[in-house]
Amino acid sequence: MSESVDIRLTVNGQAVARRVAARQSLVDFLREELGLTGTRAGCEHGVCGACTLRLDGAIVRACLLFAAQLDGASIETIEGLSRSGEIADLQAAFHQHNALQCGFCTAGILVAAAALLRRGGVPSRAEIRDFLSGNYCRCTGYHAIIDAVEATCRARAGKSAP
Amino acid sequence: MSERPLSFLDRPNSYIGKSVPRPNAQRLLQGRGVFVDDIRLPRLLHAAFLRSPYAHARIKHIDTAAASRRPGVVRVVTAADLAGLCTPWVGVLTHLKGMKSAPQHPLARDRACWQGEPVAAVAAESRAEAEDALAEIAVEWEELPPLASAEAALAPGARAIHDTLGDNLAFARAVDAGAVDDAFARADAVVAETFTFARHTGVCPEPRSILAEFDPGDRRLTLYCSSQAPHMMKEIVLRHFPLAETDVRVVCRDVGGSYGVKIHVYPDEMAVIALALLLGRPVKFVADRLESFVSDIHAREHRVAARMAVSRTGEILAIAIDDLTGIGPYSTYPRSSAVEGNQIVGLTGSWYRSANYRARLRVAFQTKPPMSQYRAVGHPIACAVTEGLVDLAARAIAMDPAELRRRNLIADEAYPWKSPAGLLFEKLSHQRALERMLELMDYEGLRREQRDLRAKGIHRGIGLASFVEITNPGPAFYGVGGAPISAQDGCSVRLEPGGSVTCAISVTEQGQGTETMVAQIVASVLGVALARVRVVTGDTERTPYGGGTWASRGTGIGGEAALQAAKALRANILDLAGAMLQAAPGDLDIAEGWIVDAETGARRIGLEEVGRAGYFRGDTLPPLTQPELMATRHHQPRDYPFAFTNGVQASWLELDIETGFVRLLKHWVVEDCGRMVSPLLVDEQIRGGVVQGLGAALFEECLYDAAGQLRNGTLADYLVPMAAEMPDIEVAHLETPLAGTELGAKGIGEAGTAGAPAAVMNAINDALAPLGARVSEQPITPARILRALGRL
Numbered sequence: 045m046s047e048s049v050d051i052r053l054t055v056n057g058q059a060v061a062r063r064v065a066a067r068q069s070l071v072d073f074l075r076e077e078l079g080l081t082g083t084r085a086g087c088e089h090g091v092c093g094a095c096t097l098r099l100d101g102a103i104v105r106a107c108l109l110f111a112a113q114l115d116g117a118s119i120e121t122i123e124g125l126s127r128s129g130e131i132a133d134l135q136a137a138f139h140q141h142n143a144l145q146c147g148f149c150t151a152g153i154l155v156a157a158a159a160l161l162r163r164g165g166v167p168s169r170a171e172i173r174d175f176l177s178g179n180y181c182r183c184t185g186y187h188a189i190i191d192a193v194e195a196t197c198r199a200r201a202g203k204s205a206p
Numbered sequence: 207m208s209e210r211p212l213s214f215l216d217r218p219n220s221y222i223g224k225s226v227p228r229p230n231a232q233r234l235l236q237g238r239g240v241f242v243d244d245i246r247l248p249r250l251l252h253a254a255f256l257r258s259p260y261a262h263a264r265i266k267h268i269d270t271a272a273a274s275r276r277p278g279v280v281r282v283v284t285a286a287d288l289a290g291l292c293t294p295w296v297g298v299l300t301h302l303k304g305m306k307s308a309p310q311h312p313l314a315r316d317r318a319c320w321q322g323e324p325v326a327a328v329a330a331e332s333r334a335e336a337e338d339a340l341a342e343i344a345v346e347w348e349e350l351p352p353l354a355s356a357e358a359a360l361a362p363g364a365r366a367i368h369d370t371l372g373d374n375l376a377f378a379r380a381v382d383a384g385a386v387d388d389a390f391a392r393a394d395a396v397v398a399e400t401f402t403f404a405r406h407t408g409v410c411p412e413p414r415s416i417l418a419e420f421d422p423g424d425r426r427l428t429l430y431c432s433s434q435a436p437h438m439m440k441e442i443v444l445r446h447f448p449l450a451e452t453d454v455r456v457v458c459r460d461v462g463g464s465y466g467v468k469i470h471v472y473p474d475e476m477a478v479i480a481l482a483l484l485l486g487r488p489v490k491f492v493a494d495r496l497e498s499f500v501s502d503i504h505a506r507e508h509r510v511a512a513r514m515a516v517s518r519t520g521e522i523l524a525i526a527i528d529d530l531t532g533i534g535p536y537s538t539y540p541r542s543s544a545v546e547g548n549q550i551v552g553l554t555g556s557w558y559r560s561a562n563y564r565a566r567l568r569v570a571f572q573t574k575p576p577m578s579q580y581r582a583v584g585h586p587i588a589c590a591v592t593e594g595l596v597d598l599a600a601r602a603i604a605m606d607p608a609e610l611r612r613r614n615l616i617a618d619e620a621y622p623w624k625s626p627a628g629l630l631f632e633k634l635s636h637q638r639a640l641e642r643m644l645e646l647m648d649y650e651g652l653r654r655e656q657r658d659l660r661a662k663g664i665h666r667g668i669g670l671a672s673f674v675e676i677t678n679p680g681p682a683f684y685g686v687g688g689a690p691i692s693a694q695d696g697c698s699v700r701l702e703p704g705g706s707v708t709c710a711i712s713v714t715e716q717g718q719g720t721e722t723m724v725a726q727i728v729a730s731v732l733g734v735a736l737a738r739v740r741v742v743t744g745d746t747e748r749t750p751y752g753g754g755t756w757a758s759r760g761t762g763i764g765g766e767a768a769l770q771a772a773k774a775l776r777a778n779i780l781d782l783a784g785a786m787l788q789a790a791p792g793d794l795d796i797a798e799g800w801i802v803d804a805e806t807g808a809r810r811i812g813l814e815e816v817g818r819a820g821y822f823r824g825d826t827l828p829p830l831t832q833p834e835l836m837a838t839r840h841h842q843p844r845d846y847p848f849a850f851t852n853g854v855q856a857s858w859l860e861l862d863i864e865t866g867f868v869r870l871l872k873h874w875v876v877e878d879c880g881r882m883v884s885p886l887l888v889d890e891q892i893r894g895g896v897v898q899g900l901g902a903a904l905f906e907e908c909l910y911d912a913a914g915q916l917r918n919g920t921l922a923d924y925l926v927p928m929a930a931e932m933p934d935i936e937v938a939h940l941e942t943p944l945a946g947t948e949l950g951a952k953g954i955g956e957a958g959t960a961g962a963p964a965a966v967m968n969a970i971n972d973a974l975a976p977l978g979a980r981v982s983e984q985p986i987t988p989a990r991i992l993r994a995l996g997r998l
Binding site (some may be wrong): 075080084085087088090092094121123126142169178180184185187189 | 227228231232234235236237238239240241243244246334409410411412413460461462463464465494495716717718719886887890893894895896897898920921922926927928929930931932934935958
């Protein structure tokens with residue numbers, strides 16, 4: 045169990061080199077080694093979505109990956125997506141609609157919703173619900189989250205309309 | 207509109223009744239919340255627990271030697287190691303007559319009484335190393351017979367789980383009001399049903415977490431908790447650990463959901479405190495999801511046999527219930543595990559006029575995890591039983607279920623009202639709420655749509671559920687029973703030299719928006735912009751003393767304290783401004799951060815000038831002026847034991863009779879929580895509560911086998927409501943301000959969870975009725991629906 049692996053990867057645009065324990069999950073690596081605590085461990089079974097992040101452009105569960113698998117990978121977390129401004133409109137919509145309460149699940153939901161937004165267009169509420177069905181929120185009842193994502197989709201579609 | 211004179215709360219620039227975004231949500235949106243697991247301290251140790259794999263077993267021997275030698279392991283402890291450090295506790299409330307429980311310890315001594323009870327703890331340099339060591343602890347077990355079901359635990363001749371208690375009856379209560387037998391004898395119809403409510407649990411997104419930091423030099427303990435009640439937690443520590451009142455501080459930063467789960471005393475958390483004292487190093491414990499399922503409190507697990515007598519003309523003549531509940535091997539400390547059953551006895555039927563009511567409650571020990579207060583304690587059961595009976599009665603006399611409610615709900619003019627079980631209702635609005643609901647949902651239109659679709663083989667159902675909600679509990683709730691739980695809360699408000707306001711309050715934030723609510727009230731009274739108010743919560747050393755946020759008391763009690771504190775500071779500010787301006791304070795007002803002429807609104811000086819004069823330029827003030835730019839006020843409910851809210855929920859759903867699947871199409875709530883500080887936050891409390899209720903109604907169940915083993919203890923196996931299955935939830939309000947406070951606010955946190963399961967159950971039964979089937983067992987799973995239909 046003490047086997048270690050050297051990895052080099054990009055995290056939020058920054059080059060990172062670390063020696064990691066072979067058994068360390070990606071979520072623990074980000075939290076414990078890099079101090080990126082916005083990615084959270086909620087169930088460690090890939091069900092709750094609190095650890096959702098972007099890996100090489102696709103959304104994944106950080107609790108289902110080992111850090112050792114990620115040599116050469118590029119990762120974006122809530123901290124990076126916040127800093128780049130890519131989801132500033134989505135965050136503002138969440139704020140306006142109060143689409144968060146305790147905030148524990150919120151980063152994962154934002155990262156997931158950002159992937160839906162990148163598809164473009166205005167999905168139906170049912171489609172938004174379906175897309176976010178892998179993210180558990182116990183506080184809001186989801187309604188305001190769907191409102192916020194829908195409003196952001198509409199605003200972006202409006203902007204890009206000819 | 208308002209019947210009251212114009213107050214601070216109704217002024218043009220007031221934030222009261224306005225929906226403003228929560229200032230403290232911004233950092234959460236950037237992933238910058240600080241939950242317990244995000245806190246890093248030097249020399250931090252991590253705790254992991256060995257838990258009983260059996261529901262009931264004697265611990266014959268524990269060998270920790272090999273585990274202690276593992277790399278990174280600092281200490282392995284069992285019950286014997288902590289005996290002198292932490293005294294045992296007993297979770298009884300003395301005002302619940304006859305209640306009993308057994309002493310509980312941080313780690314099981316001699317015997318484990320539920321699968322998941324902590325038995326040994328490891329403190330190590332990392333969580334992984336601590337968990338590695340758990341595998342090296344050797345326990346010699348002797349399995350004992352489990353007593354998993356409440357029925358079996360109370361059966362004649364059942365062996366007592368705790369010999370010293372004699373039997374397994376933790377608490378019993380009976381109510382017999384009016385002439386029940388007579389009412390049943392003269393009824394035109396009597397309906398009866400046995401309703402069951404499965405055990406489920408809170409599934410907080412952030413698991414239970416605690417970090418205990420002990421400095422052996424000055425014997426000072428700092429606890430970073432994920433908790434709703436920091437002051438209570440401090441009292442608990444003082445009761446059970448050898449520490450001075452001056453030396454314990456409890457800090458709650460961000461709390462990742464609680465819903466009642468994180469307000470109880472858990473043995474593993476007490477063990478973490480003991481480890482910190484023992485080792486003189488900070489120790490952190492964050493439950494993983496698997497151990498959360500077997501160590502967080504569970505809720506519900508009730509079987510209620512119920513009857514209702516009704517006349518042909520639709521008068522409810524009597525209600526009778528018999529509730530049996532299982533609470534695990536110990537009553538939970540310090541709130542006990544009897545409150546849920548007690549509230550079911552109190553609440554059932556209480557929103558209807560019938561004076562004839564009989565109830566029996568039996569609370570049984572069993573070998574499952576402890577059960578205790580979780581969001582809407584008792585309400586969803588009382589509501590589902592009552593409203594389920596109402597729908598059955600309506601069917602029995604062929605009356606529309608909305609009409610039967612209309613004929614029996616307490617009239618809006620009838621208050622104050624005392625229920626047969628003794629609850630006092632100050633002023634409620636059931637009749638108006640029902641009418642508002644029928645209009646909101648277009649009840650008649652939906653009925654037509656339902657009939658049309660039935661003809662096409664589509665089975666849709668409509669379910670209604672009226673309810674009351676207990677909020678703002680007074681001192682006769684816990685304090686009277688000997689629990690160190692405060693019914694009052696305090697708020698300090700301070701003007702800063704730059705004209706902003708710092709407010710410290712003892713109610714806490716778990717995401718409901720407590721800090722925003724407080725800021726809205728303080729900003730409105732003081733005439734400053736919301737952005738100029740900073741609210742501090744969750745720290746026993748930085749806030750006034752108080753109960754915290756639970757039982758929907760944050761706004762009704764904490765908000766009133768904030769209002770009164772802000773009023774007191776306002777008067778002080780105007781006194782000082784008057785001295786500075788040589789004006790009578792009564793001729794001045796504060797608006798938009800300025801001292802203004804009360805009559806004309808003309809700006810005189812900015813609040814920052816008042817602050818600077820008060821703090822730095824006393825030399826410019828008239829002789830003997832002593833500026834007092836901070837004020838503190840406390841509030842506790844004294845006139846009524848509780849402030850009840852009322853409401854009605856409705857569900858519209860479609861049933862697939864081939865698969866038993868339920869599709870929730872729409873959900874409505876009409877609620878009257880008194881004055882609303884933030885309609886946005888009220889709506890979100892309701893919606894979140896509804897979805898927790900929908901989870902209980904349709905999905906959530908801790909499945910136990912006969913040996914007392916949890917069969918679905920992962921988030922992959924235990925079903926929670928996710929976005930795709932949930933409906934849109936439309937919310938409407940009535941506002942009947944609470945008398946006895948200036949704010950007039952009641953709570954709102956329980957309402958959604960209280961009524962949703964009843965509304966959904968009634969809607970499912972409405973869809974099933976033409977097929978001659980009905981369900982009464984929650985969660986109402988597809989399998990249960992198919993069984994009711996005779997298809998499984």
